[in-house]
Amino acid sequence: MEARAADRRIATLARHLEASSLKDSHEIVSASPTSSNSSSPSVFNHLARAPEDPILGVTVAFNKDPSPSKLNLGVGAYRTEEGKPLVLNVVRQAEKLLVNDSSRNKEYIPIVGLADFNKLSAKLILGANSPAIQENRVTTVQCLSGTGSLRVGAEFLARHYHQRTVYITQPTWGNHPKVFALAGLSVKTYRYYDPATRGLNFQGLLEDLGSAPSGAIVLLHACAHNPTGVDPTPAQWEQIRQLIRSKGLLPFFDSAYQGFASGSLDRDAEPVRMFVADGGECLVAQSYAKNMGLYGERVGALSIVCKTADVASRVESQLKLVIRPMYSSPPIHGASIVATILKDRSMYHQWTIELKEMAERIISMRQQLFNALKSRGTPGDWSHIIKQIGMFTFTGLNSKQVAFMTKEFHIYMTSDGRISMAGLSSRTVPHLADAIHAAVTRGV
């Protein structure tokens, strides 16, 4: 223990020495006006400047660009045809009710969040008639959107589950490996995307999951895979389920697009429900960022489907021990909006309509982009644009092409070639098509 601590201190010192550039030491020596009275260097001197988050950093770069034709296809936030953020009408309605309700207060909500929010969220993803719910085998805790739900689930597994490896798709959302690693799990990948077909590498997936150690955790995207937009078919899902169950692997679903992918809440939940129907256990992280447009409110839920009600209740008690030292209890506002909408028939119905409109606009953008590339005669098969599903398209463009598109056409997207269809409009599709065409034909 002592030796390890000493090693760490030496390592820190070494990093400190590495990090000290000529610039740093000049600052120290010259006692510039921006430094404090103390003549000693900052204790934080060994901290390097971290690069911007690769995904959220795209927006940072976009904001800095003065070009009028700039296009932000980075982060997956829905935009209207006019390119504006959207707050759903039903959300505004719910918020108005909440703010004007004088019986409401801002007392701490329970560590596990709002009870009605939790129940309604479980019903939404698992189905109102789910036997797992009826048998009280599901514990659901409100968390900070998808990220928070994944992190709490991962921390729980790292403490209480015998297998500490999680398998994530290759590729996957950029934040996944960090979430799991910081929770203390080791991360491996399984083949998923096939660049040759721009579709699913199903054989590779089966092989890799087939050779995973028994009990390993497997991260599955419930629908609208991020970043590729490539989802297994129902038949493929069934095979995946059988394989996972036969190897005793533990499925951990990331459901960030329920209702957003196909336009149907039930259809987008099918893979999750298929797994729950076989009586087995699984984890599900839900996010309301996209499907209710509640991005900044950080609303989500973690559900753990257990074998018995007794296990579920013990699991819940342990989830509280993860949450309390992280942020004590979750924020009330977003969850209240969700609960208000889900429990009211007409608001729920209104929501499904607005959700469908968003999904359909995206589907139409896919079609328009595909048509635009076809009409330009852009070389290559671009059918994956209309085959892929959800907010994102994995264009197949490489990082050089992406950099070219950013520089020459002011298109902002992640370097893996992912574009957010939600950021496109009929007006801007031609500009994007021109950019892709140029990137592909100029042999970048």
Next chain:
Amino acid sequence: MAAIVSVVSSTPNAAAASSLSKEKMKLGSCNFNSLLWQGKRPSFATPKSLSKVTMSVATNVSRFESITMAPPDPILGVSEAFKADTHEMKLNLGVGAYRTEDLQPYVLNVVKKAENLMLESGENKEYLPIEGLVAFNKATAELLFGADNSVIQQQRVATVQGLSGTGSLRLAAALIERYFPGAKVLISSPTWGNHKNIFNDAKVPWSEYRYYDPKTVGLDFDGMISDIKAAPEGSFVLLHGCAHNPTGIDPTPEQWVKIADVIEEKNHIPFFDVAYQGFASGSLDEDASSVRLFASRGMELLVAQSYSKNLGLYAERIGAINVVCSSADAATRVKSQLKRLARPMYSNPPVHGARIVANVVGNPVLFNEWKEEMKMMAGRIKSVRQKLYDSICAKDKTGKDWSYILKQIGMFSFTGLNKAQSDNMTNKWHVYMTKDGRISLAGLSSAKCEYLADAIIDSFYNVS
């Protein structure tokens, strides 16, 4: 086939399950289950493997079976127990949430006004940057240090919006774990119950410095200085900016100077938890004086802030972590690393509470109204503190000195009751409090002071 079905249809016997070894439990139980669902017979099933499979079905046990029931949170669990109690005289002095004289939760008028303004302006709900709402970060740092403070003017403060006090402390703990590996955090004995959990979960080692002196029901100042001095150089010293939780005992201004001296001497890093700015004395500036003292000495320091109490925004989870660095460049780098820690925890913080704070602090009319409401809340607590003291003195004829109740400050009072006595408070008197003898005066009405005085006197003298 019939034989297999009959085994499966019987409910797995828990006793039988536990009597089988772990080895057998792992055998393809799920495999059999899924195949049965389809009504198929496993094609690989030889008579030998079938018997293995049928045994494992009977042990179709959860992979979480060995998880034990965690105990309820010692603080938040108190409210849960209180809710379950049906006694008419029950009193909740557990969690530190402000109550009116009618013992009702209180939403500040300025908060309601801010929320209405926000509704009218119809802002969007886009993701905040990882570091939070820019307007909030600016407002919160200025509130803490004073807008004209040199640390602000010189841009030496890295401010990141956090999930109230807890979330801000956790971000700081994660920063310490990553960039100061092996460094210890010194925490007061006693301290808020969740501090230890935060550092444990963040894998930051901690040790305690003496703080509370049960003999005087006051500050063990010599013990505190001695323990801070004895700690390894470069330790982080967790200090409560004002209104120490749970004791309510704060150092005097002179003592703060000596604390700063010894921290500087040992190259320790001060780490303030400021959850009650404005709530303790009623004055925002006065309650920030300890933090400002340290900053004025050119020290680098960390400060976690919370708006749960002073703006009554408990459930909105709004706070901030501030790191005062010796240079603007260091502050930029520190901020970038805090972001790197927040992203895999929750990506970016919630917008609602941050906008409320920014609206209140940024609007001179609302800001002044807030100061008035805060004075009112702090004033009510001071007055029940006085009334409780008066009631106890009137009933206790032994001449015991209860004046420590008046000297303590903030939401809480350390009664000096031990665990058994605190249990008596709950079991006999239906007064809910934490086992360390802490009562939340915020949950006390002047109407109930007499009852509480009776309970305290009974517990103190009749229970050991």
